Amino acid sequence: MAQSLAKKINKNLVDVRDLHKDYYTVAGTISVLKQVNFSMDTGDYVAIMGPSGSGKSTFMNILGCLDQPTSGEYALDGNQVAKLSANALAQTRNQTIGFVFQGFNLLSRVNLIDNVALPLVYAGVEKTERQARAKVLLKKVGLELHMQSMPNQISGGQQQRVAIARALINNPRLILADEPTGNLDSSTSEEIMALFSELNQDGISIILVTHETEIAAHASRQVRFLDGRIVQDERSKEITSRLSMEAS
Amino acid sequence: MFSAMLGEAWRAMGANRLRTFLTMLGMVIGVASVVLMMAVGQGAQESVKQSINAMGSNLFIVLSGSFTAGGVRSGSGNSSTLTVVDANAISELDGVANVAPISTGGGQAVFGSNNWSTTITGTTPAYLNIRSWELEDGFVFSASDMRSATRVALVGKTVVDNIFGDIDPIGKTIRIKQNPFIVLGVLKSKGQSLDGRDQDDTIVIPLTTAQRKILGNQFAGSVRQIIVQATTPEMMPMVEQNINALLHQRHKIRDGADSDFFVRNLTAVANSAAETTRTMSLLLGAIASVSLLVGGIGIMNIMLVSVTERTREIGIRMAIGARERDILLQFLLEAIVISVIGCLIGLALGISGAMLVNKLAQAAVVISGNSVLIAFGVAASVGVFFGYYPARKAARLNPIEALRFQ
Numbered sequence A: 001m002a003q004s005l006a007k008k009i010n011k012n013l014v015d016v017r018d019l020h021k022d023y024y025t026v027a028g029t030i031s032v033l034k035q036v037n038f039s040m041d042t043g044d045y046v047a048i049m050g051p052s053g054s055g056k057s058t059f060m061n062i063l064g065c066l067d068q069p070t071s072g073e074y075a076l077d078g079n080q081v082a083k084l085s086a087n088a089l090a091q092t093r094n095q096t097i098g099f100v101f102q103g104f105n106l107l108s109r110v111n112l113i114d115n116v117a118l119p120l121v122y123a124g125v126e127k128t129e130r131q132a133r134a135k136v137l138l139k140k141v142g143l144e145l146h147m148q149s150m151p152n153q154i155s156g157g158q159q160q161r162v163a164i165a166r167a168l169i170n171n172p173r174l175i176l177a178d179e180p181t182g183n184l185d186s187s188t189s190e191e192i193m194a195l196f197s198e199l200n201q202d203g204i205s206i207i208l209v210t211h212e213t214e215i216a217a218h219a220s221r222q223v224r225f226l227d228g229r230i231v232q233d234e235r236s237k238e239i240t241s242r243l244s245m246e247a248s
Numbered sequence B: 001m002f003s004a005m006l007g008e009a010w011r012a013m014g015a016n017r018l019r020t021f022l023t024m025l026g027m028v029i030g031v032a033s034v035v036l037m038m039a040v041g042q043g044a045q046e047s048v049k050q051s052i053n054a055m056g057s058n059l060f061i062v063l064s065g066s067f068t069a070g071g072v073r074s075g076s077g078n079s080s081t082l083t084v085v086d087a088n089a090i091s092e093l094d095g096v097a098n099v100a101p102i103s104t105g106g107g108q109a110v111f112g113s114n115n116w117s118t119t120i121t122g123t124t125p126a127y128l129n130i131r132s133w134e135l136e137d138g139f140v141f142s143a144s145d146m147r148s149a150t151r152v153a154l155v156g157k158t159v160v161d162n163i164f165g166d167i168d169p170i171g172k173t174i175r176i177k178q179n180p181f182i183v184l185g186v187l188k189s190k191g192q193s194l195d196g197r198d199q200d201d202t203i204v205i206p207l208t209t210a211q212r213k214i215l216g217n218q219f220a221g222s223v224r225q226i227i228v229q230a231t232t233p234e235m236m237p238m239v240e241q242n243i244n245a246l247l248h249q250r251h252k253i254r255d256g257a258d259s260d261f262f263v264r265n266l267t268a269v270a271n272s273a274a275e276t277t278r279t280m281s282l283l284l285g286a287i288a289s290v291s292l293l294v295g296g297i298g299i300m301n302i303m304l305v306s307v308t309e310r311t312r313e314i315g316i317r318m319a320i321g322a323r324e325r326d327i328l329l330q331f332l333l334e335a336i337v338i339s340v341i342g343c344l345i346g347l348a349l350g351i352s353g354a355m356l357v358n359k360l361a362q363a364a365v366v367i368s369g370n371s372v373l374i375a376f377g378v379a380a381s382v383g384v385f386f387g388y389y390p391a392r393k394a395a396r397l398n399p400i401e402a403l404r405f406q
C-alpha cells in the first residue's frame, strides 16, 4: 500500500527545464520567463505567487498548452509538448488539463449545463451521456438548481464553480487555475478553495496562481516568481513531514 | 457531435437575428431570382418549341415575288406568278414529301346573327398533313371536293368560338361572301404562331372553291404561296436548290434577272427563333447568378465579422479542447445553414413568383426539378465556398491570442 502510494506520488507529472519566453514588441524584445526550472509530481498542489508582471500567467498558459515557450523543454506526463501535433495539443487540453481562468470564460450564450458539457462535445461523447455527466458535476459544485440558467443570471462565485465543473468534466489529471478567486470576495473565495482542496484529496494535481498568502496556504507547495524567474520554492511544513513520513 | 454542432450553428444564428436575416436575404433574393429567371426562360423555350412543332417540320414556303411590268415592280406575295401547275411540278422533285398550294384572303363568316372577319385559306388536303394539323371533329374535304369545287369548310377554333358559341358546328351552313358553306370539320387548336398570329382564326376551304367563288383571282389557277415539305432535314438544301432551278426554268427567267418568286426555309427561321430564346434564357440565368454571387459575398462578409466578434469564444473553445477542424466545421456549418435556409426561402419565393408571372402575364413558365436542384446545389456550394475562408481564419487562430482578444 505504502509502496504503491509512493510510486504514484513520485510519478513526474510536469517537468519544465530551462524555459524561456520572449515577447517581441515594437519597443523591443521582452524576456518574460528566464531559465525557469520546475517539476511537479502527480497529486501535488502548488500555489504560484509573485508580483504583477512577474510572468505567472505566461507560465500557466505554457503549462496549459495554450502558448509555446521560446526555448526550453516542457514534458507533461512524460510527453514532450513541443513534439505534439496541433490535434494532440487540443486533445491534451481536452483530456489531461482542466483550465480555470480568473475571468471564468464561460460561453455567454450557452446555459450552464451545456457550458459544463462542452468539452465532452469535443471528446466525441454523445448527448445523453454529456448531459448526465454535466449534471453530476453541477451537483458536486452545488449548482444543481441552476442547470438551465445562463451565465449572466448567476453570481461570480457561482460562475467560477461552473467553470471548475467544466474543467473537471473529462477527469483531468491536472487543474491549472490562474487567479481563480481574483474576482471574488473573501468568503466566496474560501468556498472555491474548499472545492480545490477536495479535488486535490481526490487525487487531482493542482497548480494555482494567487496574490494572497491565505489562498496560497491551501496548497502543499508555494512557488514565488520574480521578474520571470522562480526565486522561492518551498513545501508547507506539516505537509512536507507527512510526505516524508509516507515515503519512508 | 454533428447534431451538437448544428445546434451550435442554430444558436449562433439566433443570437443575432436581424443580422442573420439580412445575410440570408442576399441568398433568398439570389436563389429566388435564379429560379424565377430559369422558369421564365425555360417557359419561353418551351412555348417556342411548341410553336415549331405546330408549324410542321422540314418546311419551305414558296412565295410569289415581285415582278416587273412596264417598269413598275409590285411587292412580294401580291402578284400571282405561282400556279397550281408549279405546285404539281414541285411535287415531282426528289426529296419532296408533300406540297400544298395556298390562296388566302380575308372574308366575313356569318352564322345566324353572328359574324366574324377571318382569314380564308384555300388549299388542298395535303396542307393539313404538312402542318400536322388534326381535326377535333368531323372530316377533311376530299379530292373530289377539290375537283368539283364544292362549298365545304373546316373552321378554326377561334372562328367556332365567335360565331357558333356552344352550338355544334358540324353540318351547319355558314355564309362566306354570300356563299353558303357546309361545315365539314373543326380544326384542333394550334395557338399562336412564332410571329404571334392566332393560327386558329381561319377557315380552310378547297383551293378550287376559293379560286372560283371567294377570292376571285384574275389569273385562273394562280396561288399565293406553295408550302413544300421535304422528306428529311438532310434533303432540305437539295430540295431548295431544285425548287429554285425548276421555277427559274418554268418561269423562263434568264440568268442574272430578278426572280418572280422566293423560297424561304421555315425550319431555319424556327431554329433561329429557338436559338434566340435559348440565348435569352441563358442571359437571364447569368444575370440571376450574379445576385447569387453577391449573396454569397454577403455571407462571407458577415462570417468574417462574426469570426472577429467571437474571437474570445473561439479561444475558450480551443482552451477546452476544440481542434482546428472543430472550429472550421462550426463556422462552415453556420454558413451552410444560413445559405441552405436562405435557399429554401428563395426557392419558395421564386416558385410563387413564377406562378404569379404565369397568372398575371400569361407567360409560360417551366419549373423543372433540375433548376430547383441546381439552385440548391449552388446555394450549398456558395455557403461552403464563401464560408470556408472565414472558418479557416477562425480555426487558425492561436488559442492564447484568441483568449486575450478584447
Ligand SMILES: Nc1ncnc2c1ncn2[C@@H]1O[C@H](COP(=O)(O)OP(=O)(O)OP(=O)(O)O)[C@@H](O)[C@H]1O
Residues within 6 Å of the ligand: A023, A024, A025, A030, A032, A050, A051, A052, A053, A054, A055, A056, A057, A058, A059
Ligand atoms: N502578448 C504580450 N505581448 C507583449 N508582452 C506581454 C504579452 N503578454 C504579457 N506580456 C508581458 O509579460 C509580462 C508578464 O505578464 P504576465 O501576464 O505573465 O504577468 P502576471 O505575473 O500574470 O501578472 P498579473 O499578476 O498581473 O496577472 C508583463 O510585463 C506583460 O506586459
Ligand SMILES: [Mg+2]
Residues within 6 Å of the ligand: A056, A057, A058, A178
Ligand atoms: Mg496574470
